[in-house]
Amino acid sequence: MRKPHASADHPPTDTLTPGIPLDQIGQTLASFYDNLISEGVPEHLAGLVRRVRQSDAEPPEPEAGNGIAAGPAPQARLALVVEDDAEIRELAEALLEETELAVLGCDSAEAALAVLRERGGEVAMVFADVRLAGAMDGLQLARAVSTLWPRARLVVTSGHGVHRPELPNEAVFIPKPWRPFDVLVEAERAATDPAPPVS
Structure with a gap:
């Protein structure tokens, strides 16, 4: 041929x-x-x-049933709301969506840690209740965030007669019922203040 x-x-x-x-x-x-x-x-x-x-054509759909709410596109600076009461969590999420930060909501410390392991470098603020769904509470989560992701601004809240629980020194405590203004002030600091140095 x-x-x-x-x-x-x-x-x-x-x-x-x-x-x-x-x-x-x-x-x-x-x-x-x-x-x-x-x-x-x-x-x-x-x-x-x-x-x-x-992944190049469209963002992946969030998996259902893992305790993590649908999130923003990657690379946005994040505020992580960790609260087991769905109504309070949604209120905090709606409030923080008015800031420069993108928002993710979790109902447990375990779900929050899963997000932090994947996107910890993007998380500018963690706003967590002391009492949470799952085995870990907000105090244990606060200690983990302080140790492993020290650049995230840590804000802890509780409505159970606690003045200031045993928290890391850099954490901010806001008692419940929290005022929207106080949460927005912390979000503004998280979005604009330089991150603390990693020691």
Whole structure:
């Protein structure tokens, strides 16, 4: 079989089959290969591959039932509201959405720690109640934040007759019922003040 050669009448083309561009063939083969790979790995890994491929086109949907509210786009400076009472949490979220900070809500310290492990460098403020759903309370969360994410402004609240519980020195305590103004002042400081040095 003779190989075609370029001439003035027949210029060279980037095709293997007449009329089908090489890049289209490459895309088809890549898709076929991805399907084969996906079939040969566990479902959770195949799902991760699909999510990574879709991440450029659209943001991933938040997973339901993990105690973490839907969040903002990545790279925004965050205020993390940690409160087991849904009405109070939603009120605090609505209040903080009026600031420069994006807002995430969690009902437990465990859910908050999951967010911090993933996006701790973006978290400018943690606003947490002492009593929370889950095994950890807000005091334990405050100690973890102070130690592991010291650049986040730490604001703790409680409505159970506590004047100032045993908190890290840099934490701010606001008793319940808190005034919106006091929370907004702390959010403003978190958004504008330089972060404390990491020791």
